Structure formats: structure tokens, C-alpha cells
Amino acid sequence: MKLLTFVPSFIKDAAKAVKRISQKEFKEVVDNTLTELLGIATLFVKMYALRREGNEDVLHLWCAHRDEMALCPRCGSISTDVYQEEHRCIRHLDVWCKKTFLHFLSRRFKCDQCDKVFTEELPFVESHRRQSTAFEMRVYQSCLTGTRKAVAVREGLSQSTVKEIFNRMAALNKSASAVGGTIRVLGIDEISLKKRHKQFILVISDISRKCILAVLPDREKQTLENWIDTLPPQTRKSIRFVSIDMWAPYFQAARNKLPWAKVVVDRFLDTWCLKAAGTGDKFLAKFLKTFRNWREQILNYFNERITNGFVEGTNNALRGIIRMAFGYRNFANFKLRVLAGFSTFHANPR
Numbered sequence: 001m002k003l004l005t006f007v008p009s010f011i012k013d014a015a016k017a018v019k020r021i022s023q024k025e026f027k028e029v030v031d032n033t034l035t036e037l038l039g040i041a042t043l044f045v046k047m048y049a050l051r052r053e054g055n056e057d058v059l060h061l062w063c064a065h066r067d068e069m070a071l072c073p074r075c076g077s078i079s080t081d082v083y084q085e086e087h088r089c090i091r092h093l094d095v096w097c098k099k100t101f102l103h104f105l106s107r108r109f110k111c112d113q114c115d116k117v118f119t120e121e122l123p124f125v126e127s128h129r130r131q132s133t134a135f136e137m138r139v140y141q142s143c144l145t146g147t148r149k150a151v152a153v154r155e156g157l158s159q160s161t162v163k164e165i166f167n168r169m170a171a172l173n174k175s176a177s178a179v180g181g182t183i184r185v186l187g188i189d190e191i192s193l194k195k196r197h198k199q200f201i202l203v204i205s206d207i208s209r210k211c212i213l214a215v216l217p218d219r220e221k222q223t224l225e226n227w228i229d230t231l232p233p234q235t236r237k238s239i240r241f242v243s244i245d246m247w248a249p250y251f252q253a254a255r256n257k258l259p260w261a262k263v264v265v266d267r268f269l270d271t272w273c274l275k276a277a278g279t280g281d282k283f284l285a286k287f288l289k290t291f292r293n294w295r296e297q298i299l300n301y302f303n304e305r306i307t308n309g310f311v312e313g314t315n316n317a318l319r320g321i322i323r324m325a326f327g328y329r330n331f332a333n334f335k336l337r338v339l340a341g342f343s344t345f346h347a348n349p350r
């Protein structure tokens, strides 16, 4: 009965609320449940240590990265080439009222596209910070209702650290971006596994912050929708744009689950242009020049098709352009064909 003294007064209401949750809303506990609840889903916890430090127990979680890839902050392409690793330790939200630290390797990757080395960005901590964004957010919120001194004592931080965190989060809040679980631009990219070309995996990224949020095992609509469902409602609401490859299931998933977000296909074309430029083909080079001149009109056309929901048609049109671009060797014929295509674009003014 002694335990009852720890039960907070709101538990009666909470208990009622639990009864109202339908069984469908409960999710099965799987190996990544812990990190999802901790808000660090790109990691998994491999080991832990509970240490007596001073007069309190401190929890240390040793985490490994779930995926062997990162997004290049310069060109946005996916890199799997780990260049360097370094131990990093950050303070995170308390687990079971114990000060909690995350230990993991900070990874540097080498980008194939621009041949530069970059440090991977993570969705739960800003670069060079010693605390996770969620922890800093809590410090900030505590400061709104209490003194900085009290917050410093409770969290075991110096007052100058509390002040620095407060000022930083206040500034971030003002610009209303990149805070906690905010994803402004969601990127959905497919990559084919090197050894099995027919099999695709899906890379979900936060394009505004250039970091990978998840890697899904296939490119089925259901898989993507299930992942979107795991996002907290606030995070989902924060998504303004979804950047996709031209693959109808992505578009459908975005429309079903994030109907307020604008679907963008520009990156598909950017990637293609990069690939095309890389071939060194002079006909293609000429085509690219033409394409760049007409870019806005083409994209307007595609955006309009997408907002009208004719994604299949757009998909075919795009595939057609690519087939043409790679298939034509005679630039004059090719140009005629492309210009003929462009004139139909003008037949559909916005």
C-alpha cells in the first residue's frame, strides 16, 4: 500500500482515458519500440549502464545507428560511405526520473556526387550540441514556469548553460522552424539495393535539416502509410511539403495521410539532370540546356497535373521524356520531338 503515495492525483482520470482507447490503437512492442518512445528512432539501444554518480543513479544508453547511410547536406544525395567515426555523448530526457545520456558514434560520410566529406545530421540533436533538442525544449519550457536557478539545480546544469539553452530555444521558437519534432519538408527517395536491382528500399528524410528519418524495406504504399502513422500528430501537421519520386503510391500515401502538404517532384528532375549531365553526352547536354530554359514551364505543368490528381499521366509523360532524352542520338530530331511536347504544355495554361 505504500506505493500508493507515489500515485499522482490525476491517475483516476488517466485510468478512465485508457479504458476509452480502442485496442486497434495499441501497437505491438518490437525491437525499435524503445527508441521510438525515446524519440531517437534512427538509433537502437544496444547496451545500458546504470551508474551511481554522486548521490543519484545515472542511466547511460549505448546506441547504434539503424542505417548505414546519410544525406549529403550539399547535394542531398544518399551516401553509404562512412569516412570517420567519433564517440559522441549527449544528455537526453530523463528515463524513469534518472538523468539519461545517449552514447553513439558521430559519423562522417563521403559523398559520391560532390566528393566532399560531411558530418551526418541527426533528427533529435543539432550539430555541436551536448543536449538533445527534446531535452533543450524541456529546459526552455521549465524556464517559462520557474526560475533559471531552480531549473539548473533540478537538471544538474550550470546557470549559464540554462541561460544559453533558453536563449537559443527562444530564438528558434521565434523563427518557428527546426524545433523538436518539426518536419517542414519530407523527402521520400527510393534506392535500389546494389546487389538486387529489382528490390527497392525507401529512404525517408527531413530535407530542411538534411537528415534521414527512416529507411523502409520496400516502396509499397502501405509501408509508407504505416510509417507516417507512427509520427506524432504535431509532427505530421508540421509537414508542409512532401518531395517524392514520380511513383504513384508515394503520391497516394501523401494525399491520404498528409492531405494538407504540397507534393513536390522537382527533386526527381534534379537527380535526373545530374545523372544526364554525368553521362558527358553532347546531345544530352544540349537537351539539358533547353530543359533549364524551359524548366519553370515544365514544372508548372507537372505541378498542375499533380494537384489535379493525374499522377499516372504525369508519370508516363516524365518517363517518356527520359526515354526520349536517352534514346535520341540525333539532336535535331530530338529537339523537334521535345518542342512538339512543349507545345502541348502550352495548350494547358495554368
Ligand SMILES: [Zn+2]
Binding pocket: 072, 073, 074, 075, 076, 077, 111, 112, 113, 114, 115, 116
Ligand atoms: Zn553531395
